[in-house]
Structure formats: C-alpha cells, structure tokens
Amino acid sequence: MAIRIEHLEYVYSAGTAFERKALKDINLTIGDGEFVALIGHTGSGKSTLIQHLNGLLRGTSGRIFYKDEDIYAEGYSMKALRTHVGLVFQYPEHQLFETDVLTDVCFGPKNQGLSPQEAQREALWALEQVKLEKSFYNQAPFDLSGGQKRRAAIAGILAMHPDVLILDEPTAGLDPQGRDEILGLVKSLHEEQGITVILVSHSMEDVANYASRIVVMDHGSILLDGTPKEVFAHRSELEAAGLAVPQVTRVMDDLAQEGWIVDRNVTTCQEAAAQILNALHKEKHVQA
Amino acid sequence: MEIIRAEKLSYDYVSVDDDGKEQGRYRAVDGVDLDIEKGDFIAILGHNGSGKSTLAKHINALLLPTEGSLFVDGMDTRSEDEVWKIRQSAGMVFQNPDNQIIGTIVDEDVAFGPENLGVEKEEIWRRVEKSLKSVNMWEYRSHSPNKLSGGQKQRVAIAGVVAMQPKCIVLDEPTAMLDPVGRREVIDTVLELNRTQKVTIILITHYMEEVIRADHVIVMDQGKVVMQGTPREIFSQVDMLRHYRLDVPQVTLLAEELRKAGLDLPKGILTEEELVMELRRIRKGNPGTQSREPRLKKR
C-alpha cells in the first residue's frame, strides 16, 4: 500500500472565529501503481487532503501511513517523504524561479543532496520524460507557454524520482489540446514509470478516460469512491455536490429511463455509441 | 445596426531591444473583418495563442490596430478624443477575477467605473444597486471581494462594467480560472444580461459548452477568422474544429459517431435533450421527419 489514511481530520484556524473543519474523518487507502482521480468542487477539501499526503499540512487528528510507516511518528523525515510523494501545485508560476528551465528542474534533486552533475543528470532525465523540447532547456521558464510551463513544473517534481505523483488541477487554464496533452503525459508516466498517480480535478469528463478509480469529496468528507462507472451511477449525489457527470453518461441515463436497454454507466463516446446501436439493433430484431 | 465593425484589422506584437530597436515582429491578429450586430451574443473561440484576446483588447481601445481599423458604435478607436467614450460603450471583463477588482468592498468596486465617468452620487447609487441586482450579488454588497468565490468575483467584475451602462460587454476568457459551478454562474449571468437588457455580448472562451447558446460563433486560428456561423453550423464540422485544436461537446461527438454508423441524425446536435429526442424519434421508426435541419443562414 502506497498510502493509508486513518480517521484524518483537519481544522483550519483552530480556536478563532474562523474555525472550520476542512477534513472530516477521512479513511482512504491508495495502492501502489494506482491512478486515482480526486474530484470535488472548490472548497470540498481535496486540495487540503493532498497537502497532508506529503506532510505540508499536519492533521489535527488521525494518522497517515506511507508504505506502512506512520508519518507522524517521532523521527519520521518529512523531507524524505516529500521526495517520495511528489506534489505538483496548480500554478507552475508558483514554483518556477530560476533563469532557465534546466537549472530550475535541478532545484529538487539539489535539495535532495545530489551533486550538481547528478542533479543535472536527473533533471535531463525528467525533462525527457515530460517531452519538453530540448530547445526550451536554456530558456527562461517565464517565456514558455502555459502547457510548456506545466511540463517544466512536472519535471521539477519528477526529477526527485517520487513513487507517488500528485497533481493539483494540472489542466487549469489550458486549452483543449493543451489539456489532452498534459493528461496524456500523466497517463504515460503512470504506464511507463509505474508511478502511482493522484490527479486532482473538478472535471469528471477529464478524468473519466484516464483514472481507474475516482474518489469524490464534498464538504471535507469522502462522498464516493469507486471505478468511474460505479461513481457515475450516483448522478444525483454528484449533482448535489456541485459536480456534473459526463454528458454521455447523462444521455445514457435519460435513455435508460425511457426504457432503452442500455448500460447507463458508460463514460466514453465510443462505448455509448456501441450501446445505443446495439439496443436499436436488438429491438429491430425483436420486432422482426 | 452594427455596434462593432473591424476592417482588415491586423495587430503586430513588436519586441524591441534595450535601445528600442525592433527585434522581431509577431502578427497576432491578421486581417480580420468583423460585423457585430447590436444585441447579439457572439462567442469567439480559439485555442491559446489564436489571437482572440488580442482582438478583444482592440474593442476596448486597450490596443490600437497596426493596420486596418476598428469602430465601436461608429467611433474609430484610433481617435484619441473618443477613447473614454469608447471604453464606456464597450466594457471589458478579464480572465483573472482578482486582478480586476479595485475596491476593497463589493459596492465600492462596482462604483469605480461610474466614479471615473464623473456620474452624480445619487445616480451612482442607483446604478450600483441595479447592476449588483442584475448579477445576483446585491446581498454581498458590503462584503470584501477577497472572501468571495471565483464565480462571485467575476459577477462583481461584470456588475462593475454594467454600472458604466455599456452597449457592449467583451468578456475575455472570464471562466478560465473557475470551477464548473462558477463557470455556470458567470455564463448564466451573461446570458441574462443579453436577454433582458439587450446588451451586446462578446464572449471569448475555449469552453465549447459556453458557446452553445450564442447567436453567432466566430472561430479564430493564427490571427485569422477561420469559421463563422451559428453554433449548430460550427459544431456540425467536428473535424474542422479538431483541426483548429478545439474541443467538441461530448453529445455532439456521440451524435457524430452514431451518424457515421448510419443513424439518421441531423448534423450539429448540441444538447443532451436534443440527442435524446432524436433518438426517441428513430426508435419509434419514423426516419422521415428530422425535427431540425441545420439552418444555414448566410451572414
């Protein structure tokens, strides 16, 4: 098990007028090599939760285990944890600071105590993984496009060789193609590197095609947890939590309610088309 | 009567070195002709870097054309005497909600525009109340903008523009930084303004769901207008949209998939209801009456 969370709670501004429970009794286990999507609208607690996983925030109560080790145990190195559990924040602008991309990606490995040569080797490897063109390596990170900045930011974390990669809304502000490229990149990292991925998003349609498991958060609690099909079956709960199931799922749901013999939990266009054609075909058969 | 007219509008970004010598030139908008009718809801689509934001900034005279010209309500944006009148006629809402709210309290921010125009105090109050009510933010009038959600902040920004009583509002990717709930709030607000107050809306976005309800869609790529038409006309050209690095709503894709498999569906289906309705018709087995043939309106 990569990560196990037991009864985690987190209270913001405890003891003041602004006290607010951001996380309530979270229990979650994430296995090695999983691709999990963490979904919820703004303020649902999803960003707060992921900051616990690498020790940036410390739970008010409850425990978190990384590889079966209690991260709140005395003497546990949070610094080491941060290199095992890599967290890429939403805005690459918040982490890029060096004069060129390559030096910037070296920052993480250098903090791990690697020599400049070793750090550079890791940085070059990471930049290759995120498929950023070599001509950008010596450019200022601020001159890159939105999608390229994202890649540089992901490389900055990847260079530390994390076992778990957490991405907080990596597609915010990107156009459709930029979004598909970044999600595709994450998928290939997952498949080729065997890295455990936790993808935070508020778009069901984005994650339906990539994640094998979806965890839905609402008001600081876990609302749903399952495969995309299982989760999308709870359309009304999702809508109440300010989330929308993918359009195709809604169409299939409407059709099923009208008596069509279709699986209402499909998530992709291809599946849906096949289901509809099949249903029509069968009915024709019966009539004939 | 058109409110916005662009004639062969081009804009170059020029990079200069330290001595002010020209280093390079990049044509962001390239010979755009545009006619926008009063009261229309126009959506401009395009991927990042397609020139759509650069075009938008011309409408507010924040940028002036390198070549060609742009007229707002008959006024040339180049004429320096009319620049403030132009900015009053064509309001602008930007992408980042935090970076366009000036006031530390919601109502004071909404008053900022009218104050700049030199509007009388009583009239400012009337306008602030009316515009905050029109975006459903009246009850938040004495809140600090910092405590609002992204969607609420954008609605305050819209109210700030509405209070200047513009004929036209340009929204430059107003939803790019919002979550789905905020996105819906903003789009509903904009539609409401268009329907009830007849304000011309120019919405710049790359979210397809947001353009479905527009009267007219303009697709830009490499600084040029490459497609124009009703949402239905635009979305019936799935392959073209993909070519311009744009998305298509999932239902439209599904309908297209089914159409290719031989089902008798009209092109350019935009909403779930439409698709379900068409499928219902096919299931009943009366293929002859396609309920809605895409209307090809020439403009």
Next chain:
Amino acid sequence: MLRDITLGQYYPADSVIHKLDPRVKLLGTVLYIVSLFVFGKPVNYLLAAVFLIILIRLSKVPVSFMVRGLRAIFILMLITAVFNLFLTPGTVVWQLWKLKITKEGIRVAILMVIRLILLVMGSSLMTLTTTPNDLTDGMEKGLGFLKKIHVPVHEIAMMMSIALRFIPILMEETDKIMKAQSARGADFDTGNLIQKAKSLVPVLVPLFISAFRRANDLAMAMEARGYHGGEGRTKMRPLEYHRNDHIAYLVLAGYLAIMIAAKMLT
C-alpha cells in the same frame, strides 16, 4: 504572526464610531496619540484609558479583537518594560550585581506599557471601524491642501487603497509558493541567517513576477473602466460632515480640555 496584527483589518458593525467621517477618526487618533505623549501623569493615563474604553464600547468591536492586536507587540512591550525597569536612575529597591531596579523604574515601566497599550488599541480602534477605502478617502480629502504644493495626494491614496486590497492576496500567494517549493525539498527553517535569506529566493522570484503581472493586469482593468486619474472623478461616498461628526469634534475638544486641566490640577 502576521495574521494576528489587527491593523488594517476592518470589523464590520453598525455603530456611531463606524459611521463617523474618517477625517474625524484620523484627526482624533492623531490627537489621542499626541495626548498620550504630552500628558505623562498617571491621572492622564487613567483619563485616556476611560475615554478609550467608552469609545470601544460605542464601537461594538469585541474586546477580544482589540487584544489580539496587542499580542503582536508583546515582545516590544516586554523590551520597553525591561529597559525602563533597569535603566531608570533613582531609589534602588532591588539590586543584583550591576542590575538595579529603582522605584522610579517600576513607575516608568508601568506607565510606558500602559501608554503602548493605549496607543496600539487607540489606532486599532480606528482601523477596525474604518474601511481602508474610507481611510484613504479621509487622507485624500483631509490632506487635500497638500495638492497646492504638488503632492500627488490622490495618487498616493489610490496606491494605498490598492495595496490594502492586495496584501491578503499576496500573503496567500506567498503561502502557496512556499508550499510549492517545500514540495521540492526547499527548507526555510534551518541554517544560519545567510542560508535562510538565500532559501527565500525561490519564494521571492515567483512572488515578484506574480506581483508585476497583477499590477499589469490591474492597470489594464482600471484603464478599461475609464480610470484617468483623480481629475473629474466623482465619489459614491463623498465625504461630508454630519451632525455626529461635529459632536465628535466637540467631544475630542472636551477630552483634550479635561486632559490639560487634569495635568494642571495634579
């Protein structure tokens, strides 16, 4: 700790004090602070304290809010007290080697602490009951006469009000950037002063870039909404004196008169 400073944090409430013209509050605060320094007798401090307590009651701001502002200057109070305690010459009451506590020292230390408390609470009362915008408006109009000697009063006021709006945003952003760099193994807590200063570079660079970007966006947004300086601008809430403001000036005069009388009589 930065969050504990109440200065610049408006506490919304419906009170007489909140509704006063900011010019009254600004002048009042200045005079109050001056009075704390000019009239140094215990009876003056007592009067000043009573006056402040009445104002706080009138303002409907919870005392806990006021006290929170004091927490931030606790160290400063401690240092002031210790210095005065040991460094005031006079009758020695307690001595250890070269450290002497004098009777006068005790007296001065107590009075200094009281003065600091009153000073901070007095100015917090103004910022808690006046929106930053009102405050800048008050300064703009109250100091309007400086325009004649080419002081850009409007621009300074606008700058201050924008700064006030962006402080919380930039603080939040700093927090996010620090977290993003911590996730890359950055360490802000260990090492000597130079190492610590160096470790801030990865925070300051993104912060400054973001601030410049915001400034650029904001300038464009202001221009788009027709901002062209203070010339010809009207105000949603123009500052006008009302009956209560005149009364407040009288109360202020009364306070000063009593302070002077108290000092002369004792």
